[in-house]
Structures are given as structure tokens and as C-alpha cells.
Amino acid sequence: MIRSALSYPSKKNLVLQCLRRMSSLVSTSVSEVHPGVAHVTMHSPPVNSLSLSFCQELSQNLQVIHKDKSIDIILLQSDIPGIFSAGLDIKEFTQPKERLMEFWTAFQQLYIDLYGASQTTIACMEGSAPAAGCMLALSCDYRVMTSNTKAKIGLNESLLGIAAPPWLAQQMMDTVGSRVAELSLWRGTLYAPEQALAIGLVDELHENPRERALELAVAEFQKIPRQARAASKTLTRQKRLKHFHQERQADLEHFVNFITQDAVQTQLRGYLQQLAAKKNKK
Numbered sequence: 610m611i612r613s614a615l616s617y618p619s620k621k622n623l624v625l626q627c628l629r630r631m632s633s634l635v636s637t638s639v640s641e642v643h644p645g646v647a648h649v650t651m652h653s654p655p656v657n658s659l660s661l662s663f664c665q666e667l668s669q670n671l672q673v674i675h676k677d678k679s680i681d682i683i684l685l686q687s688d689i690p691g692i693f694s695a696g697l698d699i700k701e702f703t704q705p706k707e708r709l710m711e712f713w714t715a716f717q718q719l720y721i722d723l724y725g726a727s728q729t730t731i732a733c734m735e736g737s738a739p740a741a742g743c744m745l746a747l748s749c750d751y752r753v754m755t756s757n758t759k760a761k762i763g764l765n766e767s768l769l770g771i772a773a774p775p776w777l778a779q780q781m782m783d784t785v786g787s788r789v790a791e792l793s794l795w796r797g798t799l800y801a802p803e804q805a806l807a808i809g810l811v812d813e814l815h816e817n818p819r820e821r822a823l824e825l826a827v828a829e830f831q832k833i834p835r836q837a838r839a840a841s842k843t844l845t846r847q848k849r850l851k852h853f854h855q856e857r858q859a860d861l862e863h864f865v866n867f868i869t870q871d872a873v874q875t876q877l878r879g880y881l882q883q884l885a886a887k888k889n890k891k
């Protein structure tokens with residue numbers, strides 16, 4: 610089910626391209642909520658976990674927006690209460706090798722499309738963002754998180770018996786500094802909003818992140834000339850993206866070799882069982 614609320618008819622280009630996709634897309638929608646400002650809304654119940662098709666769809670929507678020169682700010686949000694994104698779909702890790710490769714390639718592409726977006730991007734987190742959910746947020750330029758203490762954010766991969774890929778670990782280091790990242794990576798720390806704010810993992814807490822993000826976009830960010838925002842992003846991100854492209858194939862091989870190890874597969878199955886058991890206890 611795709612929900613599209615393109616409220617500015619003048620943006621024909623964006624509208625038409627999104628409408629064309631509506632028949633095949635199921636988990637994200639795009640809507641222009643203010644001139645130049647687009648919401649990208651994730652809706653893949655129960656927890657917006659990033660499956661192969663979800664990664665591909667999100668990427669495609671971002672690519673459509675990238676081409677639309679009338680949009681200069683993207684607000685990434687979820688409409689599942691209490692959840693931003695649960696990170697990668699763990700069930701994908703148990704698939705055959707060819708599918709694993711396709712999956713990781715789609716996840717890499719999503720990183721490129723979000724981290725490399727020329728538009729200014731704001732993550733509006735009304736709920737938890739573990740692991741690759743945190744990657745989505747780290748790839749944005751600005752992060753507004755709910756002040757609800759039930760929400761958590763961080764890189765918890767080590768608790769699944771795996772590790773974040775190097776480029777995600779690097780995003781964490783770039784954002785919170787090496788030492789805090791180092792500790793949080795091996796501990797798999799998930800931070801409550803106040804803690805996340807204290808270490809600089811998020812930029813602001815707000816009881817209504819969507820409202821705050823739109824206010825920031827219009828009252829603050831759009832006042833800075835678009836080309837200056839884009840050029841500033843290039844200054845800070847170009848080197849990382851260039852390196853990523855150089856290492857992309859090696860990263861893919863590394864992922865497949867790592868994830869297909871028997872010990873890792875056993876650990877992941879155990880983690881999925883823990884999640885199911887937790888749900889049954891509720």
C-alpha cells in the first residue's frame with residue numbers, strides 16, 4: 610500500500626514519476642509538504658526492517674527526488690508508531706549467496722543515495738533506530754529524535770554476533786568521535802534520546818520531530834542558499850563516498866564471507882528466536 614499526498618500540483622515532474630511507481634511500490638511514499646520540502650515516509654510493518662525490496666524501493670524514491678530540482682530538502686520519517694527503522698531485515702542474512710549479494714548491493718546503494726544526496730536531509734525519528742536504522746539517520750545531515758525515552762538509537766550489531774560494516778562504523782566515528790564510537794561499537798550500545806543527544810549522535814530532541822523538522826527546513830535551512838548547502842556537503846562527504854566506491858566490491862565480498870560463516874548463522878538464528886520469544890512474552 611502506498612500513500613502519496615503530493616499536495617503541490619505545480620511539482621508535476623515529481624508527481625508523475627512517483628505516480629508511475631505507485632503500482633509496484635509498497636513501503637515508502639513521497640509527498641511534497643511545503644514548496645521544496647519532500648517527506649519520504651517509510652511504511653513497512655511491523656518495524657520498517659530493511660529487506661531487499663525495501664532498500665531498492667527507498668533508493669528508487671530517493672533517486673527520483675534527486676532528479677527533481679524543485680526539491681531541496683528531504684525529511685525522512687516513519688509512520689509506524691515507536692519505530693524509525695529496525696535496521697536490516699535479519700531474515701535476509703539467512704538467504705542463499707546470490708540473494709545475499711543482491712541484498713547487500715541494494716543496501717550499499719541506499720547508503721550512496723542517502724549519504725550522497727545533494728539535497729539537505731533531515732531524519733525525523735519518532736521511534737527506535739538500531740543498526741542500519743541508525744545508518745539511515747547518520748546518512749542524513751541533521752537528526753531530530755523524539756524525547757520519548759522508550760526510543761533507542763545506536764549500532765547494536767555486536768549483540769547479534771556481527772559487526773557493522775567499516776563505512777557505517779566510520780559514520781559513527783565521524784559523528785560522535787573515535788573513542789565513543791569504539792566503545793559503543795563493541796558494546797552494541799543503544800542510547801536513549803538524552804544520551805544520544807549528549808554524545809552528539811542526534812542533534813535535537815523534540816516531542817514532535819516531524820513538526821520540528823519542517824520548522825527547521827523552512828525557517829532555517831531554506832534560508833541558506835541551496836547551492837551553498839550542497840557544496841558544503843560535498844566538502845565533508847566526497848572523500849568518504851569516493852573511498853566507498855573504490856571499496857564497494859571488496860565490501861560486498863567481505864559481507865558475504867562474514868555472514869555465511871556457520872558460527873555467525875547460528876548466532877543470527879538465536880537472535881531471531883530471542884526476538885520472537887520477547888514478542889510472545891508481551
Ligand SMILES: CCCCC/C=C\C/C=C\CC/C=C/CC(=O)SCCNC(=O)CCNC(=O)[C@H](O)C(C)(C)COP(=O)(O)OP(=O)(O)OC[C@H]1O[C@@H](n2cnc3c(N)ncnc32)[C@H](O)[C@@H]1OP(=O)(O)O
Pocket residue numbers: 655656658691692694695696697698699700737739740741742765766769771772773774775863864867868881884885887888
Ligand atoms: C573487520 C571485520 C568486519 C566484519 C564485518 C564485515 C561485514 C559486515 C557484516 C555484517 C553487517 C551486518 C549489518 C547489520 C546491520 C543491521 O541492521 S542488523 C539488524 C539489527 N536490528 C536489530 O537488532 C533490531 C531488532 N529489533 C528490535 O530490537 C525490536 O524489534 C524493535 C525494533 C525495538 C521494535 O520492538 P517492538 O517491541 O515494537 O517489536 P518486536 O520486537 O515485537 O518485533 C516485531 C516483529 O518484527 C520482527 N523484527 C524486529 N526487528 C527485525 C529485524 N531487524 N529484522 C527482521 N525482523 C525483525 C520481530 O521478530 C517480530 O516479528 P514477528 O514475531 O514475526 O512478528
